[in-house]
Amino acid sequence: MLDRLDIPLPIIQAPMAGVSTPALAAAVSNAGGLGSIAIGSGTLAQAREAIEATRALTARPFQVNVFCHAPARRDAAIEAVWIRHMAPLFAGFGASPPAELREIYPSFIADEAMLRLLLETRPAVVSFHFGLPPREWIAALRDAGIATLATATHVDEALAIEAAGVDGIVAQGIEAGGHRGLFDPQRHDESLPMSVLVRRLCANTRLPVIAAGGIMDGHGIRAALDLGAVAAQLGTAFVPCPESAASPAHREALLDARGGRTRLTPVLSGRPARGIPNRYVAHGEAPGSPPPPAYPVAYDLARQLAAIASRQGHPEFAAHWAGQGAPLARPLPAAELVDLLARELRAET
Structure with a gap:
């Protein structure tokens, strides 16, 4: 999968709506990883602007993330x-x-204009969170040469992702910051840690698995790869980077003692999400x-x-989203952080 996308490092910067920026995504992609932007909480015009801004900063592949939640039951x-x-x-x-x-x-699954934008702009990767769009939309993205990923928190979701024709699975452990990718928030959440989830998905699906949740350094990336993942997705690790859109208060909370006291709650948004x-x-x-x-x-x-x-x-x-690995965050420019992660990863090989 990494070879297909011409990504030399098994390092993916999580999309992180409200925190990721074109500058952050481009810096990560230029450094050899896969940078990401999130367009699920913005307008069509904002999505176009973000994609075009990212493309202006890098010739490398990058990921665009959309939300596929069921429209709200008012x-x-x-x-x-x-x-x-x-x-x-x-x-x-x-x-x-x-x-x-x-x-x-709106949800992406009710926004055909956003689909048309993606088919027009053709980012290297489009990823889905909270569920899946119609299968014909996934096929249309594939036919446009766009790789697709989707988040799973348990085996049933992963099997649905595989059946829908998506190219890879992001295994989101309970340690991860931000919103849980649950397809159905009313269903019992098994709350599987990243390590258990990766092993279970590798044993039950044929798709490449990307590990997410609590990974903050090259040692964690190596552990994820040893579990069977093809890459690791890191979110909280990139929040303190100067290229992120995190507020000074968010950065401060992440890097002091409060960063070690995250918890899941639906109070802020209506869906379970981990933050401070x-x-x-x-x-x-x-x-x-x-x-x-x-x-x-x-x-x-x-x-x-x-x-x-x-x-x-x-x-x-x-909302100051953060994962359980927050105390291990290092406030470095994104390119320097990716280089450090790669050196740590090589030292563990």
Whole structure:
């Protein structure tokens, strides 16, 4: 798979919506890995701009990630109760919560215009998170010469990915930062660690497996390869890079003691995601709290409060996604980090 894409290093920078940038992706790709951008939470115009900006910075392959979640099942009663429950946090900043919430971005599976953009721009790799698009869309991407990847958190998802004609599987262990790639967030999450998940997927599918979750250095990459993965995908390791879009508060939280206290929660967005907990999460998880609305509707409220709080000097209300390996993060330029990872990997060979 790496040979097909002409990628010399088994190192993939995770897409990370809101954190990855064309500069970060290009730096990783130029250094010999596979850089990535995420367009799932942006508009069509923003997606085009990001792809074109990345291509202007590198002639190497890069990955474009989209979200394939089921469109939100709106429930006005649940949304109203959630708004009322979180209202005291808005009041703490002298603000009122919105009267209603929005589905702030569509799923790729309902966005044919985004598919047409990908077929037109033809990035080397397109990856799917939260599920899969229609099989005919996957075939169209393949016919355009685009390699495809999809995230799996358990064997059943991996088998569905293989049956759909996707080229490779990203095995997302429970250690990973950001959103769990669960196809169905209502299904019981086996919460498999990266090592167990990689072994199970290698034993049950014929597709190449990419390990993700808690991998922060070349030693972790070597361990993933020894488990049977063809490459490792690292996200949190790249958050402190100067090329990322992470805020100063996100970087600070990641690199101090808070980075070692991540946990999964659906409170911020409506889907389970791993990050550094804050007052919003504590309030939303307090005993007796109602369930959050569906993804990404719940995210609308969290983002509005984060913007209000940030303007008043409290940036900690924003989502600071991070994996369990956060204490091992090293704040280096992306190219230097990739070079260090490669040297560590060679030392383990």
